[in-house]
Amino acid sequence: MAKYLLLKHYRGAPPPGHDVPMDRWTPEEISDHVQYMNDFAARLEESGEFVDAQALAPEGTWVRYDGEGRPPVTDGPFAETKDLIAGWMVIDVDSHDRAIELAGILSAAPGADGKPIHEWLEVRPFLSAPPTITE
Numbered sequence: 001m002a003k004y005l006l007l008k009h010y011r012g013a014p015p016p017g018h019d020v021p022m023d024r025w026t027p028e029e030i031s032d033h034v035q036y037m038n039d040f041a042a043r044l045e046e047s048g049e050f051v052d053a054q055a056l057a058p059e060g061t062w063v064r065y066d067g068e069g070r071p072p073v074t075d076g077p078f079a080e081t082k083d084l085i086a087g088w089m090v091i092d093v094d095s096h097d098r099a100i101e102l103a104g105i106l107s108a109a110p111g112a113d114g115k116p117i118h119e120w121l122e123v124r125p126f127l128s129a130p131p132t133i134t135e
Contacts, residue, residue: 004099007122008086020112051090
């Protein structure tokens, strides 16, 4: 088994097939979307492939160490992940092909008008061992 991160983005990927921003969805459309996500996670729990999933709140702050005895620096000239990352799901599956298959299913979550949003998901394997340094 290998763990993968299915990373949901607000933007930064090519536009999905049904690109209606969530802030223009009805409350029922949002509920249907969340229910799809919960049902998907429940199926993965039953198969033993679910590890964790979280949606992220829009608030966030950049923090950086700025030297011993100095307060951390907050914010900065960086892309704000609160504008990019909507949430994630961690899965533990037998193969990369299975991770891709599950991401495809998750991408079909309903959005506006109950149509699948065809959302792009970033599929990233967890690092299983430290990188090897060769001279």
